[in-house]
Amino acid sequence: MNLLVNLFRSSLGRKLVMGATGAGLFGFVVIHMIGNLQVFAGAEVLNQYAILLRTSEELLWGFRLALLAMVGLHLYCAITLTLDNRRARPAGYQDKRPLGATIASRTMMVSGVVVAAFIVFHILHFTTRDIFTDYKAWTIELHGREGHDVYRMVVHGFSIPWVSAAYIVGVGLLCAHLSHGVQSFFQSLGLVSTGYQPIIRAAGVAAALIIFLGMAAVPVSILLKWVS
Amino acid sequence: MNVSLRVWRQKGPGTQGCFETHEARDLNPDMSFLEMLDVVNERLAVEGKDPIAFDHDCREGICGMCSCVINGEPHGPEFKVATCQTYMRSFRDGDTITIEPFRSRAFPVLRDLVVNRSSFDRIIQAGGFVSVPTGSAPDGNAIPVSKEIADLAMDAAACIGCGACVAACKNGSAMLFVAAKVSQLNILPQGKPEKDRRVLRMVQAMDAEGFGNCSNTYACEAACPKGISVNFIARMNRDYAVALLKNKPA
Ligand code: HEM
Numbered sequence: 001m002n003l004l005v006n007l008f009r010s011s012l013g014r015k016l017v018m019g020a021t022g023a024g025l026f027g028f029v030v031i032h033m034i035g036n037l038q039v040f041a042g043a044e045v046l047n048q049y050a051i052l053l054r055t056s057e058e059l060l061w062g063f064r065l066a067l068l069a070m071v072g073l074h075l076y077c078a079i080t081l082t083l084d085n086r087r088a089r090p091a092g093y094q095d096k097r098p099l100g101a102t103i104a105s106r107t108m109m110v111s112g113v114v115v116a117a118f119i120v121f122h123i124l125h126f127t128t129r130d131i132f133t134d135y136k137a138w139t140i141e142l143h144g145r146e147g148h149d150v151y152r153m154v155v156h157g158f159s160i161p162w163v164s165a166a167y168i169v170g171v172g173l174l175c176a177h178l179s180h181g182v183q184s185f186f187q188s189l190g191l192v193s194t195g196y197q198p199i200i201r202a203a204g205v206a207a208a209l210i211i212f213l214g215m216a217a218v219p220v221s222i223l224l225k226w227v228s
Numbered sequence: 229m230n231v232s233l234r235v236w237r238q239k240g241p242g243t244q245g246c247f248e249t250h251e252a253r254d255l256n257p258d259m260s261f262l263e264m265l266d267v268v269n270e271r272l273a274v275e276g277k278d279p280i281a282f283d284h285d286c287r288e289g290i291c292g293m294c295s296c297v298i299n300g301e302p303h304g305p306e307f308k309v310a311t312c313q314t315y316m317r318s319f320r321d322g323d324t325i326t327i328e329p330f331r332s333r334a335f336p337v338l339r340d341l342v343v344n345r346s347s348f349d350r351i352i353q354a355g356g357f358v359s360v361p362t363g364s365a366p367d368g369n370a371i372p373v374s375k376e377i378a379d380l381a382m383d384a385a386a387c388i389g390c391g392a393c394v395a396a397c398k399n400g401s402a403m404l405f406v407a408a409k410v411s412q413l414n415i416l417p418q419g420k421p422e423k424d425r426r427v428l429r430m431v432q433a434m435d436a437e438g439f440g441n442c443s444n445t446y447a448c449e450a451a452c453p454k455g456i457s458v459n460f461i462a463r464m465n466r467d468y469a470v471a472l473l474k475n476k477p478a
């Protein structure tokens with residue numbers, strides 16, 4: 001009981017929750033990126049993978065609920081911590097300097113909120129298929145199992161410039177978020193010892209950059225008609 | 229050299245303040261920043277005006293009393309230097325210098341540039357000590373401490389408790405101060421028995437004072453006149469997580 005109260009009330013407790021849920025979401029993003037890159041292996045591979053993901057309805061919903069819980073906790077801590085922070089300085093400075101703080105670190109709430117909006121759009125687009133309702137009818141059969149023609153959906157979606165642009169902005173801000181978030185996770189959970197900080201900071205930025213390139217490669221290749 | 233000051237003036241706690249402009253003329257570039265304020269104050273006194281109130285004591289960078297945000301930087305432009313050890317040669321002739329008090333809900337302004345930092349004292353009272361039975365002094369080397377551990381504890385103990393970390397942080401967080409004060413004891417064998425209780429109580433006291441939360445931007449480290457490392461923050465986060473998992477009452 002003490003543990004839970006401290007975890008959700010105290011400053012450090014909420015940072016632990018923030019870091020742990022952020023790390024979980026980071027893991028999801030990496031797996032998602034690897035999944036997406038299968039678009040370069042062709043329609044059959046990607047659709048096969050999509051069918052595999054839906055093998056078990058129970059497992060699928062288990063993962064979805066876990067992700068939802070992580071986003072919910074992350075968002076709860078982000079909002080309550082940010083409100084505390086606003087209250088902590090009622091009168092501001094005339095002359096403000098960032099003093100070494102990166103832009104990404106000072107705009108975590110902005111990048112986070114845009115990412116949240118992007119996630120909603122992304123789910124409406126590819127998961128519930130409510131942005132382009134034609135997608136609902138695009139089904140295929142592969143090795144005797146029925147599924148959605150995810151490949152066709154992806155190619156159609158990203159052939160539309162504004163959809164690709166929204167996607168690239170979304171993952172761009174996600175990666176700005178992660179460029180600070182990855183090292184922040186190690187710091188908040190106390191997993192840094194003396195001397196490792198520069199390595200962890202550089203690795204966080206590198207990881208964010210790799211994710212950006214991996215994610216953005218799909219819409220860019222489709223817009224340039226390398227994948228069709 | 230001559231400079232123009234835009235300085236925050238406020239009569240008392242909770243009253244409305246505003247910026248005032250004062251000219252500081254015929255300065256020696258080797259004067260300290262506080263000596264420059266002394267010169268301005270002497271003139272104000274002669275003119276029958278209220279001198280600019282500012283905090284200071286040792287004027288040699290060790291007590292932590294001096295404060296002020298100078299041109300947007302706590303303790304002014306020089307790296308790892310307190311206001312009292314900042315010299316006018318760090319500015320240019322003709323500069324306009326903005327001087328503001330440290331801004332934080334937990335550091336209410338008392339007058340002009342003077343803020344009340346007793347919230348820090350209350351955090352120390354919550355756990356920044358070791359409890360020892362009184363009696364005759366223990367033998368000097370009864371508890372062996374390795375050089376590395378002694379050095380690390382000393383690095384944390386270099387904190388002079390000035391509050392520049394709070395002033396610099398965009399969230400007004402006191403994490404660097406509290407982390408240094410928790411670590412200087414938690415690292416040493418003498419501090420180990422109260423390790424968990426110390427971190428839980430000091431964090432609780434920090435939260436109760438209304439400081440903001442750390443978002444790992446590390447502006448505190450850049451502003452710290454003693455160069456306290458944010459590694460101590462990671463260390464405190466770890467100590468806190470371990471103490472939480474043990475789940476004993478604070
Ligand atoms: C749902 C919208 C989101 C919002 C509003 C949001 C907001 C925030 C905020 C305010 C922070 C704290 C910044 C700091 O203390 O340095 C943070 C940290 C973090 N976020 Fe997010 N975020 C969101 C989504 C995500 C996603 C989708 C991921 C991962 C893919 C993620 C990963 C992280 C990580 C790793 C951290 C560092 C945690 C720490 O400080 O220990 N966030 N987020």
Ligand code: FES
Nearest residue numbers: 287291292294312
């Ligand atoms: S007056 Fe003592 S540290 Fe500056």
